[in-house]
Amino acid sequence: MHLFHLISKSAVTTCLIVLTLFSLRAQARQNKEINRRILVLFNTEQGGTYKLALAIASGIEKMEGTKAVLKQVPRIKPLQNEKNMAFSGIPYASIEDLTAYDGIAFGSPVHFGNMSADMRSFLDQSVAIWTARKLEGIPATVFMSAGSGAGREAAVLSFWNTLALHGMIIVPTGIMGNTPFGVVSIAGAAGAQRPSPGELHLAQLQGYALARVVKGCAPLHDASPSVQPAKNDIETRLKDLGITLPEAPAPVGSYKTYKRTGNLILINQIALKAGHIEHPGMIDKEVTTEQARQATRQTLLNILAVLKDAAGGDLNKVKQAVQLTGYFYTPAGYSQHAALMNEASDLLVAIFGEKGLHTRATVGASSLPMNSAVEIQAIFELE
Numbered sequence: 111m112h113l114f115h116l117i118s119k120s121a122v123t124t125c126l127i128v129l130t131l132f133s134l135r136a137q138a139r140q141n142k143e144i145n146r147r148i149l150v151l152f153n154t155e156q157g158g159t160y161k162l163a164l165a166i167a168s169g170i171e172k173m174e175g176t177k178a179v180l181k182q183v184p185r186i187k188p189l190q191n192e193k194n195m196a197f198s199g200i201p202y203a204s205i206e207d208l209t210a211y212d213g214i215a216f217g218s219p220v221h222f223g224n225m226s227a228d229m230r231s232f233l234d235q236s237v238a239i240w241t242a243r244k245l246e247g248i249p250a251t252v253f254m255s256a257g258s259g260a261g262r263e264a265a266v267l268s269f270w271n272t273l274a275l276h277g278m279i280i281v282p283t284g285i286m287g288n289t290p291f292g293v294v295s296i297a298g299a300a301g302a303q304r305p306s307p308g309e310l311h312l313a314q315l316q317g318y319a320l321a322r323v324v325k326g327c328a329p330l331h332d333a334s335p336s337v338q339p340a341k342n343d344i345e346t347r348l349k350d351l352g353i354t355l356p357e358a359p360a361p362v363g364s365y366k367t368y369k370r371t372g373n374l375i376l377i378n379q380i381a382l383k384a385g386h387i388e389h390p391g392m393i394d395k396e397v398t399t400e401q402a403r404q405a406t407r408q409t410l411l412n413i414l415a416v417l418k419d420a421a422g423g424d425l426n427k428v429k430q431a432v433q434l435t436g437y438f439y440t441p442a443g444y445s446q447h448a449a450l451m452n453e454a455s456d457l458l459v460a461i462f463g464e465k466g467l468h469t470r471a472t473v474g475a476s477s478l479p480m481n482s483a484v485e486i487q488a489i490f491e492l493e
């Protein structure tokens with residue numbers, strides 16, 4: 111009896127431990143699975159937009175691993191009977207909420223073919239977020255609630271302007287009934303349930319469409335700095351591209367490494383690297399195409415090192431690249447100069463963006479200084 115009691119007690123303890131472990135594992139799995147959060151940010155007076163917001167949220171959560179969080183934009187004027195409304199328990203957002211989610215669904219009543227004043231006033235507080243480019247690449251969608259429906263498509267499209275200025279990825283509904291831009295329920299039709307079951311269904315699909323884009327974009331948010339959008343700062347850009355500029359080569363005669371005339375900087379360089387020529391010789395004879403490319407790259411890096419000196423150590427002062435002329439030590443009849451020169455042109459554009467675009471000439475030469483395979487003349491303009 112005593113033994114039986116001991117056995118059953120230990121069996122119960124084992125069961126409890128196993129159950130606890132199971133529940134902890136299930137909880138951990140659940141926590142791990144929620145890896146995207148989407149804000150459903152709405153404004154409403156009579157509750158129509160709120161009902162759509164609920165449908166949008168349920169569509170969002172149909173995507174595994176995605177949670178919808180509902181918030182209201184703060185009101186300019188308090189709503190008289192808000193505490194009796196179904197949406198009274200939904201918290202008000204702060205402007206920082208805009209940057210805390212992987213995607214945002216914006217919902218507003220249609221007011222004179224536009225978003226409501228409450229929504230407008232809230233978004234007008236996002237200037238600092240805009241200039242810091244914090245919403246760039248974040249997916250967003252717009253849903254609205256109208257009375258008669260007058261101006262409803264114009265209202266969604268005008269809402270899009272603000273999202274586009276923020277650089278958000280705008281998710282439309284496409285060909286699924288209602289408007290192709292975003293669901294707009296029509297509250298004004300007499301005697302009907304509003305939003306209608308059809309509108310709620312479309313809102314659900316819209317929420318899911320947003321969640322799908324958010325899921326696709328997630329790796330972008332986690333991307334390493336090297337694949338993030340180009341920064342304005344040239345030093346950061348060089349770092350992102352893994353480029354360290356060499357020491358500017360010193361002149362070896364009575365000439366200067368650069369000459370400034372007005373705001374123009376003129377520079378000539380060959381493929382010198384640490385006092386030696388990188389891959390010297392005739393292209394297609396002693397030098398392979400790949401080696402010629404490396405020599406071209408080295409020549410351009412030398413030019414940039416000199417340019418940095420000319421710009422007082424700050425490459426951000428470069429207003430634009432004006433012209434490159436590439437000379438290649440090639441045999442008679444060689445015709446691939448342009449392909450080799452692309453190495454220099456592409457690198458310049460990768461570093462300076464549009465400012466790096468230039469005019470260009472490429473020439474074959476029967477010999478070049480120090481047996482270099484490449485020489486480049488460059489003209490830049492400083493601010």
Ligand SMILES: Cc1cc2nc3c(=O)[nH]c(=O)nc-3n(C[C@H](O)[C@H](O)[C@H](O)COP(=O)(O)O)c2cc1C
Nearest residue numbers: 154155156158159219221222223256257258259260
């Ligand atoms: C100032 C104001 C302007 C409005 N302008 C329009 C409009 O241009 N087009 C329209 O269809 N409904 C318009 N409406 C009606 C609202 O869009 C409609 O009542 C909507 O359902 C309100 O959304 P809610 O239920 O979320 O409060 C307007 C309402 C107000 C108060």
